[in-house]
Amino acid sequence: MSMLKAAILMDPIVGIKPAKDTTFAMLLAAQARGHQCWVFTLPDLFLRDGGAWGRLSAVVARDGVEGYCTLGEPEERPLSDMDVVLMRKDPPVDLEYLTACYLLEHAGTWVVNDPISLRNANEKLYALHFPDFLPPLLVSRDLGDLRAFLAEHGEIVVKPLSARGGEGVFYLHLQDRNVGSILETVTGWGRHYVMAQRYLPAIRAGDKRILLVDGVPVLGAMLRVPSASDFRGNLVAGALAVAAELTDRDQEICAAIGPALRAAGLLFVGLDVIGGYVTEINVTSPTGAREIKRFCGVDAADLLWQRLEQGR
Structure with missing residues (x-):
């Protein structure tokens, strides 16, 4: 196994919660396998003479201690110096995020997840390619359409298309006197598309996060x-x-979706499954690796590096 040089584009590492942070888990796994890592943030990414560059800081990560990382002085380097660039910037997927994906197309090296697919695979909408596994849903900006969908199903969840972590997500029912105000707010009075899904009572038992590495589910959830x-x-x-286990239904879902993820260069993906239905396909910076390792003993971050060592 040869040493890889890897640059990780992420939110500022100072201020993360390392015990929960999947990108930090990736740093730890890389170090354990003898790889060298640098980190940089969105403002550190730029394009010069047709190639993407970054102001990269070498990083040493330490688990379970207060001073969990040491950063070197930033150094401007072409990303083509790296064997791989990990795109781990958190949403929202706004114009700046999309612009970064455009720049990363010119990295001159392997970018994971693939920046073109990151732009194409909206985390709420990408699942529409797999309708057999979806709950009843509607994507619209029309207030009348959304009210009709609520009337049809009685209970729904409405969510923006580019947020994260449950931001801007509302539960609505027919007796809620705030329905009009909520729909006006989430759509900006009909200016923005939202997704409405039939409310799934199985959420009370939990929203399952399944991680896939190169299209293959990690054995634990x-x-x-x-x-x-x-x-x-x-x-x-x-x-x-x-802790959770993968059911036969989960395996069926992964078998159907995994090959498409692999073909799109989406090597590290998180599926959200509620009651046997896929509600989101998370491709930007999926989390859960730290918890799944703690619960199940399977290190999804290490599995990613094993895949990266094989090359494109």
Whole structure:
């Protein structure tokens, strides 16, 4: 196994929660396998003379201690110096995120996940390619359409298309007197598309996060159980993480979706599954590796590096 040089584009490493952070897990796994890593942020990415560059800081990560990382002085380098660039910037997928993906097309090296596919695979909409595994849903900006969908199903969840961590997600039911105000807010009075999904009561048991590496599911999963005061299965919204196993239905879902992910260069992906239905396909910076390793003993971050060592 030869040493890889890897640059990781992420949010500022100072201020993360290393015990929960999957990108930090990737750094630890890389070091354990003898690879050398640099980190940089969105403002550090630029294009010069047709090639993408970064102001890269060498990083040493340490697990379970207060001073969890040491950063070297930033150095401007072409990304083509690297064997691989990991795109791990958190959403929202806004114009700056999309622009970064355009620049990363000119990295001159392997970028994971593939920047073209990151632009194409909206985390709410990409699942539409696999309709057999979806709950009833509607994508619209029309308030009348959304009200009709609510009337049809009685209980729905409405979510923006480019947010994360449960931000801007609402549960609506027919007796809710705030329906009009909520729909006006999430659509910006009909200016923005949103996704409405039939509410799935199985969310009370948890929102399952399944990680796939190169299209293959990691053998273990995490359930995010909503708190008593919230309906959202997001850890940042107060959900509790518990261990879970892959069911036959989960395996069926992964067998159908995995090959498409692999073909698109989406090597590290998180599926959200509620009651046997896929609700999102997370491709930007999927989380859950730390929890799944703690619960199941399987290190998804290490599996990613094993795949990266094989080359494109």
